Each structure stands twice: as C-alpha cells, then as structure tokens.
Amino acid sequence: MNILDKITLDKRKEVALRKSLIPISQLENSVLFNRATVSLANNLRNSKSGIIAEHKRRSPSKSIINNNLNVQDVAKGYEEAGVCGMSVLTDGKYFGGSLDDLLIARASCDLPLLRKEFIIDEYQILEAKAYGADVILLIAAILSRDEINQFSKFAKRLNLDVLLEVHNEEELHKSIMPTIDMLGVNNRNLKTFDVSLNTSKSLSSLIPNDFVKVSESGISHVEAIKELQPYGYQGFLIGENFMKTDNPGASAREFIKTLEG
Ligand SMILES: O=P(O)(O)OC[C@@H](O)[C@@H](O)c1c[nH]c2ccccc12
Numbered sequence: 661m662n663i664l665d666k667i668t669l670d671k672r673k674e675v676a677l678r679k680s681l682i683p684i685s686q687l688e689n690s691v692l693f694n695r696a697t698v699s700l701a702n703n704l705r706n707s708k709s710g711i712i713a714e715h716k717r718r719s720p721s722k723s724i725i726n727n728n729l730n731v732q733d734v735a736k737g738y739e740e741a742g743v744c745g746m747s748v749l750t751d752g753k754y755f756g757g758s759l760d761d762l763l764i765a766r767a768s769c770d771l772p773l774l775r776k777e778f779i780i781d782e783y784q785i786l787e788a789k790a791y792g793a794d795v796i797l798l799i800a801a802i803l804s805r806d807e808i809n810q811f812s813k814f815a816k817r818l819n820l821d822v823l824l825e826v827h828n829e830e831e832l833h834k835s836i837m838p839t840i841d842m843l844g845v846n847n848r849n850l851k852t853f854d855v856s857l858n859t860s861k862s863l864s865s866l867i868p869n870d871f872v873k874v875s876e877s878g879i880s881h882v883e884a885i886k887e888l889q890p891y892g893y894q895g896f897l898i899g900e901n902f903m904k905t906d907n908p909g910a911s912a913r914e915f916i917k918t919l920e921g
Pocket residue numbers: 714716776777799825846876877878879897898899900901
C-alpha cells in the first residue's frame with residue numbers, strides 16, 4: 661500500500677471517531693463559524709510575491725522538520741513577513757499537527773488560513789470553518805470527481821475558498837469545475853515523494869486562466885519562483901524551507917525581500 665492510501669485509510673477511522681465525539685451542531689455553534697472569511701485567491705491575485713507559508717512540524721518524507729516552535733510565533737512571524745496566507749497542517753499522525761494549531765494560528769494573526777488536511781468527508785470542512793480556516797485543500801488523488809464537486813460546493817456555501825491539488829494531467833481533467841478557486845500543482849508526488857518543479861511547468865498550460873495557479877512543495881530558493889512565474893503561477897506554497905529555521909517568520913521576510921527587491 662502506498663503512503664497516501666495508508667494516510668486516507670487512517671483518516672477515515674479518525675473522522676468516524678471525531679464525528680462520534682463532537683456533533684455537527686457543536687461545530688456550527690463555534691464563535692468562529694459565522695465570521696467573515698478572507699479570500700486567499702484574492703490576496704494572491706493582488707500580490708507581487710504570492711507566498712503561502714506553511715506550519716509543518718514533520719512529514720512522512722522528511723521526518724522531523726522542527727519541533728521547537730510555537731504556532732503563535734510562527735503565525736505572527738509570517739504575518740509580519742507579508743505573506744499572502746498561511747497553511748496549517750492539521751493531520752496528527754503523519755505531520756504532527758492538530759486542529760488546535762489551526763485555532764491558535766487563527767487567534768494569532770489575520771492572514772487567510774488554509775486547513776492543510778486529507779479531506780474525505782464534509783464533516784472536516786465544518787471543522788475547518790469552526791476552527792478558523794478560510795480555505796480548504798482538496799486532493800484530487802484521493803477523491804472522485806463527484807466528491808470534489810460535492811465538497812467544493814459545500815465549502816463555497818460556507819464562504820471558504822477551495823484549493824484543489826493535482827499532480828498529473830488525469831487528476832487535473834477530473835477536477836476542473838467552477839467551484840474551485842485555486843489549482844495547486846504539487847511538485848511532490850505524494851505516492852513516491854519525488855519532487856520536480858517540472859510538474860508545475862508541464863501542467864501549467866492545461867489550467868484554464870480563471871483559476872489562480874499555485875505551485876506547491878520543494879521550493880527552496882527565490883530563483884524557483886522566478887522560473888515558475890512566466891508559466892502563470894501566482895501562488896507558491898512553501899513549508900520546509902521556512903520551518904527548518906529557528907525563525908520561520910524572519911526567513912519568510914528575507915525571502916520576500918529578495919523576491920520583490
Ligand atoms: O515543505 P515543502 O516542500 O515546501 O511543501 C509544502 C507543501 O506543499 C506540502 O506540505 C504539501 C503539499 N500538498 C500536501 C498535501 C498534504 C500534506 C502536505 C502537503
């Protein structure tokens with residue numbers, strides 16, 4: 661079984677348990693549930709740098725990245741650095757994250773927040789809203805076209821932006837629909853962990869212009885962004901490159917200064 665299948669299998673069990681612990685009505689009663697969300701897609705359209713900075717403690721491909729930071733400092737640091745949005749990994753087992761991380765990030769900054777999660781059930785979209793997210797991630801590799809349609813419609817009804825992640829042509833064709841705001845091309849193959857910026861380059865011309873194009877993973881220097889911008893990319897999701905340092909906010913700030921300067 662590949663790692664993505666393993667993660668999704670575990671996720672189905674986890675979500676079933678979560679559902680039994682916290683009823684939907686309780687999520688809907690969250691103070692955050694009815695707040696006005698901020699659009700990441702709009703921020704990216706109006707930005708010169710387009711950086712989405714991620715909070716990621718560890719990953720199956722890199723094991724521990726950084727265990728010595730607190731989410732509050734990271735969120736504030738990213739906001740001060742001038743990023744367009746923040747991505748918060750909420751998967752516990754494989755990435756060391758939690759919904760509490762999302763909640764703390766929400767309490768610490770006004771950036772649009774992406775719930776970075778393996779979404780396989782509408783319940784997780786309600787959680788995203790209740791814990792302060794503005795954007796959800798949908799991963800084409802683990803969803804059918806019908807599910808993408810259903811989940812993205814559901815998210816739009818909650819005023820959440822939808823970032824749809826693809827890794828190849830087949831996933832891209834399956835996913836094009838008007839309820840998607842941003843199309844993210846993951847440079848990392850989630851089944852093998854191979855990383856190549858060529859994935860973003862080769863898929864770019866197949867993405868219709870009404871979607872904001874986001875390039876994800878493996879971006880470790882400003883030159884990579886300069887290389888990808890001519891292909892129409894307006895968003896760049898960066899995790900490890902910032903998180904491996906003692907001060908992710910400061911490294912994001914330095915990165916953006918070099919990029920815009
Ligand atoms: O740390 P990196 O290589 O900069 O990557 C960030 C982000 O793209 C990556 O964490 C990611 C992209 N898509 C995902 C889906 C699930 C979990 C994680 C991811």
